[in-house]
Amino acid sequence: MSYVAAAYLLTTAVLAVYVWTLWARQRDLRRADSGRQAR
């Protein structure tokens, strides 16, 4: 694999993982919110 491809793929992967962590945190917030309302 070329150095250029490696750099671009790695950048895309890091940003994708970070966006996934944001989605996971959003899901946890929704769960906490709905749990609080259920109580």
Add this chain to the structure above:
Amino acid sequence: MVWLVLSALALPIGIVLALVVAPVEAFQGEPYRILYIHVPSVVTAYVAFTVTFVASVLYLWRRGLGYDRLAATSAEVGEVFLTLVLLTGPIWGKAVWGAWWTWDARLTTALILWFIFAGYLMLRAWIGPHGAAASAVVAIVGFLDIPLIHWSAVLLRTLHPRPAVFRPDPAMPGSMLAILLFNMAAFVLTYLALLGVRLRQETRRAELQAREETA
């Protein structure tokens, strides 16, 4: 949401411009294309840490929790972009210098900045908003490393090239410079989109926590 859509459009366009449209550089050849993600990542990290610095100063001055949340979320997103700098830089270095890493002034000060803000985020994770003042001090001191990084390549003898864009006469042809500026805008847009999401999440989390404590 608008920022997220705009950045989701701008990033792939920027990548296509960098990989397909940008001309090949005469000296480095293809590996120079890493510049189009490396430099925008640096600029975005600097913008993010500058926001953290200003918000930390405002927090210490006004004691508003909103400033503290802005400082923390901006530092987190900035750390992601600084990680990109420290991942793409060695790949570019290996292609052009033949070495993944060298302990020269610019690379070392950039690595120190990464560790300072990693420490800042760990500090926040451990002590939470109760340690907002202490983490604001860490952020302000950490920010002082940025001028050091910038001037290290100008004042000291380093393997890293001197700044080629941020000077009165950019040392780059217009066709390359336009694509680089587009990518910088796309990366900063992505930072703003991610910052907006994180800020809303932290505000909501604080609201939920406050309700739990009063219930």
